[in-house]
Amino acid sequence: MLLDNKTFKRSNEILYVFYSADELALPFLSKIGIQKCIYLSEILSPLKEIILSFLNFIYLHKGPYSKDIQNILDYLVALDGIEVDSFSTYRRKNSYANYKITEAGKSLVEDLIYDPMEKEKLQWIRIVLKLIDAYKDAFDLSEEYKGVDKIIDLVYQEPSFYEISQRNIKGEFIPMGNKNTLTMELIRFLEKAEKALPPNFDREKYKLDLEMVLLVFFEYLYVEYLSKKVQI
Amino acid sequence: MKDEYIKLPIIKEVEVKGYELFKSDWKYEFKNGLNLFVGGNRLGKTTTVYIILYGIVGIPQENKNFFSDRVVYREQIKDVRSTVRLNFDIGSNCIEIERNLLNSQINYLSINRQIYKKDDAQILEEIYSKEIVSMASISSLDDYKFLLEKLLIREEEGNYLLWDPEAQIRVLRLLFNYEKFDEEFRKFEGDVRKFDTDVRGQQDIQAQFRKRLDSIKVQKSSKIKNMGGFGLQELEKRLEELNKDKVALHSSYKSILEKIENMERDKKQSTQIVHGLSNEIEELDSEIIRIENTFFKSVYSDPKIQLADHKLKYYQICMFCNKKIPKEKARSIVDEIENKKRCPVCSSEFKREIEDHIDERGRTRLVDDLVKKRKVSKEKKRELSLRQKHLDDMSKKLKGLWTGKSKAEVEIESQILAIDDIKLKLSRPSIERKEEIAVYDRDIKILQEQVDYFQKIIDKAKYNRTKALDDLKKKNDEFNQTLEKMSNALARKFKEYVNRFLDECDLVVKKRKPKGSMISLKVFIPKFNGRERIFVSQVSKSEAIFLEYAFRMSLCELFKQITGNESLLVIETSEGTFDIGNARILAEIISRFYSNDSYLLVISNLGRTDFLRVLIEKTKKDISNRVLNFLEIGRLSEEQERDRGGFDEILKELFNI
Numbered sequence: 073m074l075l076d077n078k079t080f081k082r083s084n085e086i087l088y089v090f091y092s093a094d095e096l097a098l099p100f101l102s103k104i105g106i107q108k109c110i111y112l113s114e115i116l117s118p119l120k121e122i123i124l125s126f127l128n129f130i131y132l133h134k135g136p137y138s139k140d141i142q143n144i145l146d147y148l149v150a151l152d153g154i155e156v157d158s159f160s161t162y163r164r165k166n167s168y169a170n171y172k173i174t175e176a177g178k179s180l181v182e183d184l185i186y187d188p189m190e191k192e193k194l195q196w197i198r199i200v201l202k203l204i205d206a207y208k209d210a211f212d213l214s215e216e217y218k219g220v221d222k223i224i225d226l227v228y229q230e231p232s233f234y235e236i237s238q239r240n241i242k243g244e245f246i247p248m249g250n251k252n253t254l255t256m257e258l259i260r261f262l263e264k265a266e267k268a269l270p271p272n273f274d275r276e277k278y279k280l281d282l283e284m285v286l287l288v289f290f291e292y293l294y295v296e297y298l299s300k301k302v303q304i
Numbered sequence: 305m306k307d308e309y310i311k312l313p314i315i316k317e318v319e320v321k322g323y324e325l326f327k328s329d330w331k332y333e334f335k336n337g338l339n340l341f342v343g344g345n346r347l348g349k350t351t352t353v354y355i356i357l358y359g360i361v362g363i364p365q366e367n368k369n370f371f372s373d374r375v376v377y378r379e380q381i382k383d384v385r386s387t388v389r390l391n392f393d394i395g396s397n398c399i400e401i402e403r404n405l406l407n408s409q410i411n412y413l414s415i416n417r418q419i420y421k422k423d424d425a426q427i428l429e430e431i432y433s434k435e436i437v438s439m440a441s442i443s444s445l446d447d448y449k450f451l452l453e454k455l456l457i458r459e460e461e462g463n464y465l466l467w468d469p470e471a472q473i474r475v476l477r478l479l480f481n482y483e484k485f486d487e488e489f490r491k492f493e494g495d496v497r498k499f500d501t502d503v504r505g506q507q508d509i510q511a512q513f514r515k516r517l518d519s520i521k522v523q524k525s526s527k528i529k530n531m532g533g534f535g536l537q538e539l540e541k542r543l544e545e546l547n548k549d550k551v552a553l554h555s556s557y558k559s560i561l562e563k564i565e566n567m568e569r570d571k572k573q574s575t576q577i578v579h580g581l582s583n584e585i586e587e588l589d590s591e592i593i594r595i596e597n598t599f600f601k602s603v604y605s606d607p608k609i610q611l612a613d614h615k616l617k618y619y620q621i622c623m624f625c626n627k628k629i630p631k632e633k634a635r636s637i638v639d640e641i642e643n644k645k646r647c648p649v650c651s652s653e654f655k656r657e658i659e660d661h662i663d664e665r666g667r668t669r670l671v672d673d674l675v676k677k678r679k680v681s682k683e684k685k686r687e688l689s690l691r692q693k694h695l696d697d698m699s700k701k702l703k704g705l706w707t708g709k710s711k712a713e714v715e716i717e718s719q720i721l722a723i724d725d726i727k728l729k730l731s732r733p734s735i736e737r738k739e740e741i742a743v744y745d746r747d748i749k750i751l752q753e754q755v756d757y758f759q760k761i762i763d764k765a766k767y768n769r770t771k772a773l774d775d776l777k778k779k780n781d782e783f784n785q786t787l788e789k790m791s792n793a794l795a796r797k798f799k800e801y802v803n804r805f806l807d808e809c810d811l812v813v814k815k816r817k818p819k820g821s822m823i824s825l826k827v828f829i830p831k832f833n834g835r836e837r838i839f840v841s842q843v844s845k846s847e848a849i850f851l852e853y854a855f856r857m858s859l860c861e862l863f864k865q866i867t868g869n870e871s872l873l874v875i876e877t878s879e880g881t882f883d884i885g886n887a888r889i890l891a892e893i894i895s896r897f898y899s900n901d902s903y904l905l906v907i908s909n910l911g912r913t914d915f916l917r918v919l920i921e922k923t924k925k926d927i928s929n930r931v932l933n934f935l936e937i938g939r940l941s942e943e944q945e946r947d948r949g950g951f952d953e954i955l956k957e958l959f960n961i
Contacts, residue, residue, distance in 0.1 A: 077593045077597050081596075187596075189678065
């Protein structure tokens, strides 16, 4: 596998997801769950002014999907950064695998966060994972969905995805940072608010406060989920 | 006797023959002093006055049927030889003339006993006229006609000399001047009138040309003004404004160009800086990526991490299922990876470098370098952002300036067009002047020549009028001197006549300009109770008649006194004369006139015996041969015939006839 800068970063970010899941004592992450965690982390990242490595997501019935994630997962398995906790196939070609971070993977993350920027990314992903963990059991899903996979109903409400889902075209790219979505509207509002702050304002504290803002956003998605559920 | 004065006709005898108005032929011999024609109405008394008048001057052409019309029934006219024979004196000359009353022809003429043969009526008329003019010191028979009508015979109601200034002045001129004076006066007056008419006539013609000239001037002016919707002055003003604007616009355009030039220069510099910064950042970022890669590679090559091929090589563990595999199989796969550098699954070429592991110190150094470079990159990116923003602002401003430049160019272009348009419009009048205005100019020239031509004629006519007016004024001044000489005497006589009727009534001289007169003239007007009676409406009817008789009698008396010539005054009493008490006063006034043997004919109705009685009393002469009784000669109506006896008694009592 070609180890370029972009692949390293994508690998890093996926490792941070597994690292955070381990911290939160989440037993494993499925192929579906990891996709959702990375999608939410990436689409909301402008809130924290961090740049994630821009994975391309497409619309699938089971939520946003990036094939790069699967490749990196395979690479990380080969690297022994993560390991396959359980593996099964269904309908012949389709596989279902659960992953978890290895000790070598944890060591790798701890080396990576020597770099402050990488540390910041980990912090951001940790917050998102924390909220996913908090909300994951709030949805009325079938037995098929376990653990973090349960967050799928929340991701469906995310405005960028929701807009695409209305067209229901399988494989359509989800535009990250669509200016017309409520997500970006919220991000722009916060950007303006940040710019209006006085120069001596404690911006670090402000960024922490943003975690509260993120919580509100999750709450909004949840309310959307509930309202649609009532309609159904 | 002063020959230069007019000589009035003194009627000695009148004889009418064959005139159907009368039942018989008759004859009357005038005496100096009082003569009375009496009778009833419609018996021919007034006609007799005209028989005398037209007998002397001829029947006017416009009134040629006068005498035949007076006959009630024209078929009564049987004798075409209705004639009047007049015997009258002019000065020392005796004239005897017989005229046909129906055609005015002279049947017989004898002057100073020389009888002129009636071969040719026309020639006889000419001889008569010539002789009369000569003997009477008058210009024409018209003078006689005028005097007889206006002064000597007062038959007509409203025929007032006192309140007819034109007639009064002419009467005075005729009576109190040498024979040609009135003729000359009227000639000058005619000249003035003629030249005045000339002036007015030419002025009227000139006014027509002038009106047309003014109209064409207005049309021309309007034409020039309307060319191109603007007047020339407006166009010139507009051009001036546009030229001023042009200067301002060009200055503004120049300023825009300068700004663009400066800003483009600044933009170029900024762009270079931005490019420089971008390059620096790019280099920095490449460096950062390189360091990151070094860092990531070192991390990922940590020996603590068991790579899949590592596990396979040293522990013969499957990279997929973590289970132990045979050594030979493992060696074969590792050989594929390390030596043949091919993927053990798909056999594709394998580019994989195993990085040397970096120790912790080295890693820390790398991260510090990374952080440092990121910081620099961040700062440079911020600077780049600011520079880019500045550049964007500048581009926006430049865009605005370029738009302004384009706009200014459009404005300049449209202004140039507007200026060209106005210049074209301004040049157009000169072209049109040649074509259209020239027509006006030609007309103006022609009309101006006409106006000037008539001005010369008018000036000449005005000169002639002034000259004639001077002559007329001189003549009038001459007359005024005469008038001044006789005015006191006339006023005195007038006062003597009227004082029986009106206390303190004077005759005063007043300047008036009669209708048709070219100058102001002096006339006599009565003044009583402190007021000048300029108009007849300012006196009562009886006052008007009394004053008029007094004026005429005064004139005749003064004429006789000054010239030594006699006059015959005819007075026909009118109905308005006889108010209560007035008849006696009038009779006394009239009797004063004939008391000095002046010829006077009073024509009266028999109704006012009190009046007649006073007249007879005052005459102190045998009255019976001074009366012409129209009851005797006239054709009486049935009513008159019935009352005849009563009138005869009156006649017998008054006149013993």
